[in-house]
Amino acid sequence: MPNLKTKVPFKGTPEQESKLLGIIESHKGKRGATMPVLQQAQDIYGYLPEEVQITVAEGLGLSLSEVYGVVSFYSQFTVNPKGEHVVSVCMGTACYVKGAASILERVERKIGCEAGSITADGRFSVDATRCIGACGLAPVITVGSDVYGRLVPDEVDGILGKYTDK
Amino acid sequence: METIKLTINGKEVEAPKGSTILEAARLTGINIPTLCYLKRINAIGACRICVVEVKGARTNVAACAYPAAEGMVVETNTASLIKARRNTLELILSNHRMDCLTCLRNRSCELQKLAADFGIQHIRYDTDKTEPEIEDSSLHLVRDNSKCILCRRCVAVCKYNQAVAVIGPNDRGYQTHISCAFDRNLDESPCVSCGQCTAVCPTAALNEKDDTEKVWKALGDPAKHVVVGVAPSIRVTIGECFGEPVGTNAEGRMVAALNRLGFDRVFDINHTADLTVMEEGVEFIKRLETNDRLPLITSCSPAWIRFAEMYYTDFIPNMSSCKSPQQMFGAVIKTFYAKERGIDPKDIVTVSIMPCTAKKFEIHRENEQAVDGLPDIDIAITTRELSRMISRAGIMFGELDGEQFDDIASTAGLIFGTTGGVMEAALRTVAEIVDKKPLENVEFTEVRGVAGIKEAVYKIGGRDVRVACASGLTNVKRLLDSIRAGEKQYDFIEVMACPGGCINGGGQPVQPSSVRNNIDLREERAKAIYNMDSGAELRKSHENPLIKRMYDEYFGEPGGEKAHHALHTTYKRQTKYKLD
Ligand code: SF4
Ligand code: SF4
Ligand code: SF4
Ligand code: FES
Numbered sequence: 001m002p003n004l005k006t007k008v009p010f011k012g013t014p015e016q017e018s019k020l021l022g023i024i025e026s027h028k029g030k031r032g033a034t035m036p037v038l039q040q041a042q043d044i045y046g047y048l049p050e051e052v053q054i055t056v057a058e059g060l061g062l063s064l065s066e067v068y069g070v071v072s073f074y075s076q077f078t079v080n081p082k083g084e085h086v087v088s089v090c091m092g093t094a095c096y097v098k099g100a101a102s103i104l105e106r107v108e109r110k111i112g113c114e115a116g117s118i119t120a121d122g123r124f125s126v127d128a129t130r131c132i133g134a135c136g137l138a139p140v141i142t143v144g145s146d147v148y149g150r151l152v153p154d155e156v157d158g159i160l161g162k163y164t165d166k
Numbered sequence: 167m168e169t170i171k172l173t174i175n176g177k178e179v180e181a182p183k184g185s186t187i188l189e190a191a192r193l194t195g196i197n198i199p200t201l202c203y204l205k206r207i208n209a210i211g212a213c214r215i216c217v218v219e220v221k222g223a224r225t226n227v228a229a230c231a232y233p234a235a236e237g238m239v240v241e242t243n244t245a246s247l248i249k250a251r252r253n254t255l256e257l258i259l260s261n262h263r264m265d266c267l268t269c270l271r272n273r274s275c276e277l278q279k280l281a282a283d284f285g286i287q288h289i290r291y292d293t294d295k296t297e298p299e300i301e302d303s304s305l306h307l308v309r310d311n312s313k314c315i316l317c318r319r320c321v322a323v324c325k326y327n328q329a330v331a332v333i334g335p336n337d338r339g340y341q342t343h344i345s346c347a348f349d350r351n352l353d354e355s356p357c358v359s360c361g362q363c364t365a366v367c368p369t370a371a372l373n374e375k376d377d378t379e380k381v382w383k384a385l386g387d388p389a390k391h392v393v394v395g396v397a398p399s400i401r402v403t404i405g406e407c408f409g410e411p412v413g414t415n416a417e418g419r420m421v422a423a424l425n426r427l428g429f430d431r432v433f434d435i436n437h438t439a440d441l442t443v444m445e446e447g448v449e450f451i452k453r454l455e456t457n458d459r460l461p462l463i464t465s466c467s468p469a470w471i472r473f474a475e476m477y478y479t480d481f482i483p484n485m486s487s488c489k490s491p492q493q494m495f496g497a498v499i500k501t502f503y504a505k506e507r508g509i510d511p512k513d514i515v516t517v518s519i520m521p522c523t524a525k526k527f528e529i530h531r532e533n534e535q536a537v538d539g540l541p542d543i544d545i546a547i548t549t550r551e552l553s554r555m556i557s558r559a560g561i562m563f564g565e566l567d568g569e570q571f572d573d574i575a576s577t578a579g580l581i582f583g584t585t586g587g588v589m590e591a592a593l594r595t596v597a598e599i600v601d602k603k604p605l606e607n608v609e610f611t612e613v614r615g616v617a618g619i620k621e622a623v624y625k626i627g628g629r630d631v632r633v634a635c636a637s638g639l640t641n642v643k644r645l646l647d648s649i650r651a652g653e654k655q656y657d658f659i660e661v662m663a664c665p666g667g668c669i670n671g672g673g674q675p676v677q678p679s680s681v682r683n684n685i686d687l688r689e690e691r692a693k694a695i696y697n698m699d700s701g702a703e704l705r706k707s708h709e710n711p712l713i714k715r716m717y718d719e720y721f722g723e724p725g726g727e728k729a730h731h732a733l734h735t736t737y738k739r740q741t742k743y744k745l746d
Contacts, residue, residue: 064355064743067347
């Protein structure tokens with residue numbers, strides 16, 4: 001899934017930064033430092049924006065491109081924060097067969113951002129996920145902890161409307 | 167040399183220990199095809215076009231990476247290997263936008279050659295590469311990933327040779343593509359514009375930005391006086407574009423070709439390299455006398471300037487304030503020459519022929535305008551672009567009779583084209599000025615050769631002068647780090663951003679891996695330069711009568727006020743990251 005560059009401004013705190021610098025310091029010069037540092041950086045910030053990746057790169061003596069190469073390779077990393085409402089569209093095989101692609105398209109259109117990204121106001125983020133294990137309900141989307149199954153594309157606007165109007 | 171014996175295609179061969187199968191096969195007259203492998207640059211065994219059979223091995227092995235061993239039995243051309251290679255090629259081509267006829271690399275493309283060699287006439291797979299994927303944000307190069315075969319030579323050269331690693335593989339699987347961090351454009355990355363990536367790409371995925379249209383336009387405008395200057399190294403590389411052996415000196419024919427193209431004057435930038443020696447020599451002597459900001463570091467290489475301005479800002483005070491020979495050439499033409507010829511500098515177009523893509527960026531730098539409002543150089547084109555102009559004009563390069571430049575230059579200026587040359591040229595002049603007597607031997611051989619870092623100590627003016635030359639930014643980084651760490655001290659350092667110097671610049675003729683894996687381009691090209699130097703009469707910049715006249719009639723003293731205004735520049739810290 002493409003990790004689209006976030007539109008939400010970076011709001012890191014000095015506490016977060018000093019924690020990250022501490023982690024970098026303790027891994028510096030060691031082999032294979034990049035993965036653990038990035039994992040812990042993501043734990044601190046919830047995602048890996050460019051600002052954080054620059055700190056990691058400068059700290060470990062890597063180029064930003066090398067760091068980004070790792071981040072974009074592994075699906076466990078994300079360069080987008082989560083929105084207030086996280087909309088996940090299951091793209092597992094069962095959902096896919098039952099038309100998840102057109103559900104996703106409707107979700108993206110309604111919310112106004114692509115899968116893997118967040119709206120500029122930070123209220124919604126959209127993910128296209130692997131199988132969430134609710135194959136009996138295919139196709140499925142979740143909004144936060146709410147689950148909606150056996151969807152047809154026309155229902156999408158109505159469901160999301162409940163959250164947009166809140 | 168220790169050797170091993172092995173059998174390749176039934177023929178016994180003795181190869182140096184440590185050879186790969188690829189190298190051993192070459193000794194039997196077999197060229198195993200390669201795509202990703204490039205000697206001294208990339209050995210990742212990724213493309214599998216070079217597969218061979220080794221008796222006893224479970225699977226086919228990659229000849230580019232697999233070491234040849236005593237008693238090994240190798241087959242390189244069985245029917246099943248050829249089938250495997252064809253299949254690999256078809257898969258690569260299925261993800262390739264094939265428009266060879268309108269492609270800049272038509273006839274110089276390694277992929278195209280392989281497809282022809284293997285007789286591939288149709289592809290069994292559907293391709294979805296139908297649209298160009300152009301990224302042309304920077305001044306010096308254009309990327310088109312619809313032509314990229316993911317060999318990663320560019321990534322390797324950018325990281326291992328140039329130490330900046332601004333491009334790399336992003337995403338994974340089918341989505342993998344080469345780009346900058348966050349898929350930003352190259353002009354938002356800390357790329358130093360060296361163009362090394364364009365010189366190693368086997369296909370048309372990376373090319374210099376083509377500025378030849380601007381040159382044709384200037385040549386066609388009767389109101390313009392179009393002057394061309396040629397960098398030192400071009401004469402020993404341009405022949406390669408016309409199929410001549412690496413290391414051919416084509417100076418006279420190159421000048422003739424430029425005359426045929428219709429330039430009003432054809433000048434040798436070696437003479438402004440001489441001028442650089444004068445200015446930088448005086449600067450060095452002054453700094454040495456007062457122990458001021460040593461080591462002095464040369465500033466002819468614009469990719470190095472960019473590297474210093476972004477990565478090694480603490481060395482900015484050490485850099486010579488001299489403009490590069492290219493920029494001094496433009497400055498001289500628009501001041502001294504314009505005055506002498508009575509031409510308004512506004513009506514002059516200065517074109518430079520350069521080994522280097524960073525020169526396209528350098529002409530836009532701040533403080534590179536000897537005449538206010540006019541760039542010193544209007545258009546900078548590479549060796550490759552010039553060769554295309556020559557071909558387009560129907561000029562039979564191989565059949566031309568040699569002609570002479572419209573100016574005079576020493577071969578001290580000529581050796582600027584190779585690593586160690588700027589240092590040697592400067593030492594020839596500095597030593598004679600300081601010691602006030604002619605040198606017994608003008609050759610400073612310690613600073614010659616392709617080694618990434620070279621050091622020497624010379625007695626000048628009764629003191630030891632410690633010099634070093636570094637080429638390839640990875641070597642430059644090593645050298646500067648050792649100075650930062652207090653491990654090394656020098657008085658004078660020559661830096662060239664490209665490994666081996668300008669003769670191996672990013673704008674030089676592209677040679678396929680079949681050539682690059684077997685000869686060192688840097689050595690062959692440098693040899694041609696030193697041969698010209700050793701046979702020449704005028705080998706010292708300060709003896710060049712044209713330079714003397716320039717100072718007498720226009721610039722005054724080397725390092726003086728008028729010279730300083732026209733021939734020197736400034737540097738400043740640049741940000742590496744462009745966050746918006
Ligand atoms: S890059 Fe090579 S194979 Fe591809 S279109 Fe150009 S010439 Fe043809
Ligand atoms: S021009 Fe040089 S620095 Fe820029 S991407 Fe190419 S190799 Fe790297
Ligand atoms: S751009 Fe050229 S050198 Fe780089 S990976 Fe693609 S084909 Fe190879
Ligand atoms: S794997 Fe040997 S050339 Fe690519």
